[in-house]
Amino acid sequence: MKGNGYFGEWISDEYGFPAYNYKCNHITDPIAKTKTSYGFSTDHFHQLGNDRIMGTAHNGGYIQLLDGTRGFKWLTYQDSHYGKLGGGIGIYHFENDNTYSSDLYTTENLSKYTSFERIFGIGYFKKRCIFNGFDIQHSICTPFSDDPVTISDFLISTDHDNSNGNRIKIIDFWDVNIHPILKSSIVTWKNRKYFGKSKLLNLVGRLIKIMLNIVRRDTESARRRFSRKFKYNCSFNSELNTIILTPKYKKKPPVAKSEPSKYDYYPKSIFLTVLNQIDVKFFTDKKNLFKGNDISINWESSIEIKKLKKRDLCLGAGFSLNLNKSRNNKITTLFGYEERDKIEALVKKYKQIVASQSILEWNANQWEKSLISLNVKSEPQLSRETIWHSYYTRSALFYDEYYKRHRIYQGSVYLFGHGIDGSIRDYILYFNSLILISTSIAREFLLFNLSLIFSDGKLPYSLYGYGKTSSVFVHSNPSDLYLFLLWGIEQYISLTRDFKFLEEKLPFYDKPHGIKTKISEKIKLLIEYLFSEKVGFGEHGLIKSNDGDWSDGISLMVKNRRKFIKNGESSFNSTFALYIIPRILDLMKDLNEQFLESCLDKLKSLKQALFKSYNGKWFYRGWDGQGNPIGDQNLYLEHHTWLLISKILDNESAFNLIDQIYKKLDKPSLIGQFISYPPQKTYLNILPKGWDVNGGIWHAMNALLTWGYSKYDEKKAFSSLIKNSLAQRAEIYPRIWYGIWSAPDSYIADYSENAGEAFYHIATPMCDFPIMNLNAHASYLLSVIKIAGIEADLSGLIIDPHIPHQKFIFKSPLISLESYLDSFIVRYNITTQFEYKIKIKNPNWWNEHSKIYLNESLVITYIQSSEKADGFIEIDVPSNTGPLVIKLTKDNI
DSSP states (O other): OOOOOSSEEEEEOTTSOEEEEEOOOTTTOGGGOEEETTEEEOOOEEEEEOSSOEEEEETTSOEEEEEOBTBOEESBOOBTTTTBOOBSEEEEEETTTTEEEESSOOHHHHTTOSEEEEEEETTEEEEEEEETTEEEEEEEEOOSSSOOEEEEEEEEEESSOSTTOEEEEEEEEEOOBOEEOOOOSSOOTTTOOOOOSSHHHHHHHHHHHHHHHHTTOSHHHHHHHHHTTEEEEEEEETTTTEEEEEEEESSOOSSOTTSOBSSOSOOOEEEEEEOSSOOOEEEEEGGGTEETTEEOOOTTOOOOOSOOOGGGEEEEEEEEEEEOTTSOEEEEEEEEEEOHHHHHHHHHHHHHHHHHSOHHHHHHHHHGGGOOEEEOTTOTHHHHHHHHHHHHHHTTEEEETTTTEEEEOOBHHHHHTTOOEEOHHHHHHHHHHHHHHOHHHHHHHHHHHHTTOOTTSOOOSEEETBTEEEOOTTOSSBSSHHHHHHHHHHHHHHHHOOGGGGGOEEOBTTBTTSOOEEHHHHHHHHHHHHHSTTSOBOTTSSBBOBTOSSOTTGGGSSSOHHHHHHHOEEHHHHHHHHHHHHHHHHHOSSOOHHHHHHHHHHHHHHHHHHHHSBOSSSBOSEEOSSSOEESSSSEESHHHHHHHHHTOSOHHHHHHHHHHHIIIIITTOSSSOBSEESOOOOGGGSSOTTBTTBTOEEHHHHHHHHHHHHTTOHHHHHHHHHHTSHHHHHHHSTTSSTTTSOOOSEEOOTTSTTTTSOOOOSSOOGGGSOSOBGGGTHHHHHHHHHHTTEEEETTEEEEOOOOSSSOEEEEOSSEEEEEOSSEEEEEEOOOBSSOEEEEEEOOTTOOTTOEEEETTEEOOOOEEGGGGTSOEEEEEEOTTBOSEEEEEESSOO
């Protein structure tokens, strides 16, 4: 099966799920070296997570755990500055020959082991080391739950009898290092060297870095400085057999716990316990486990209650075993981050779970219920990939205590480097797939997004810290967020039939204790804000861009940025508005007639203005604020996607446009599609040609293009789906580790310098943290959902598959489809008090003898929409119908 890349291979684990068997010796293999803004890196990693806690599992053998409840912070940050190693590390003392080692992937350890495996799996990281007859499998799992814990599972066996005493000491080691991810407008970490492709940009970037270093405001110094402002109290709960570290701010916190703050002054406790009945010895002082860089275990040491230095602070659970050849020995520990009064319940819960079955087996059973998959025989990698994308999407969840909602992050360097999360446009691009994964979490996430609205209708660009919002750098006043949020509302209600959602009441962000207003009223406020002078329309009749629409960099690609921000117009906003605003107005009841007529008049004028922005081949990207079109000589992709999706063009114009897109942006690209071509020359080469939004390759827009293609050309749509897959990327760029199992939000175009890599510019070095961006995962799932033909509107569910194969199976917790040569099955897992319709595109085999069954009952009354020339079967679903199964059969069977 394709898509392995150079660094290992995709496998099916013992639970039937895809996993990546990472085989590369990144210490010695030069291919492991990846370009970053600070030089070369060999650090390759994988995302772990559940609904509450996240982490990164590294090829070096360690885990960095991440909490996001009160602003993002690492809990076991690997940091050479303090000699911190990370967490999830097995330390071993083989007593027969007095050998020490660990399951960190180091040259010294490799010299001792005959085998060392690393597997990145769904919700786990597995390491397997074989040494002199000892076989140790160490799995670290983030259990599928809403619990801030990880579980370490050691399975130890030997091929020796115990006549000589097969004694081994094992320590589950977590090098505690709370490291806050504070906001950093320009990322300067790790002694960054490169800030752009021009000498001047590099000089400016280095000067900025030097100045920030002097005032100790550079990315890492600021984070380390705040982390030193805590002391730790250590306690032992003998009843639970649990060691607990509780951080406390050294001074009086300057803000109350409930108030928004860029810092978290109130971190929770970190704890470690053993879950199976086995004697354990706890460690809290790293000096009892290491002398310098060498392992040296002081087994007679006691738990240190005294104050410890940050570099010595750790949690370890030690076990002494005498192995027997005839059986496996198992150790299971629980490491977590929670309020002290909630630890007991967590310990008891997981003791009960692991008493009856393997935690990995239990975890796999839970994940199986929460995944999207598409199975097409001709493209077997699609099943693997859609399952994997589902995992990466759901495992990016966390609980935000300020908003009291679960939400997902965008990730990559935006979060981990800049310390900001957002924006709403990205959240909603991920939202469509989240609806099909979990409607309850999707509802929560949408409420969170709606809680960001200010009382005047304004939306913030990004979030940081605890409950803080930000408009950063060049993104102080984006114009597209209102449209994206409206799209999210419409998609949720249409797919779930949850019309009561419109009656929910929420406060405004800037008045959290003020009067709550209905969501229906907030929708009206968003539209009014968009149409007002705060965004509004330009002289050519298009919706204005302000300092950016979807493209943050569009304002950097005009001659006069200041005039563009003031007067520039956006075809992206305009085409998007023509798609979403009519749909959202359809959902609204009791709309003020004057408001409705005003909206419809504006949309009519907008459509006329858009059609005037046409050069005979494609539509302009917008206007530059000085009367000049953007994109007369350059074909831009973004706005054309919504033109295709909305189907507002006549067929001839649409197919001509598709032909231009295919020839200029699609066919020439080895992976995905170019965002524009030809690229432009930018000031100081701040966006080099083929980089970023100046001709790069973007998952988000390519997903929308796949959807747009599907409206007109199934072959191009399916080809686009394959072309944007991880598997295709790994075939074209097998020697770049990112893009095989996770990815950034964009790649450099293949005609450019650094082809296939992630970009960097003066503020943002995407290449430094080039995975865990949900545009690579959730946006791909969006295209899969649309290729499967799943859409919805006010009337109900629409099923119109665009897969050029009769046989396929699409599965998700909300909607599943099974297409065969003589039957078609739809499963829709909702219960609603409202009537609705299901429209299904006629299968090729449909004939006068075919039958329809609704929950196994023959449907007598249905509308054969083919009489109206659109080729759909239309079924009325009565009110209060629970989860349903519709089966179409070729004959009466």
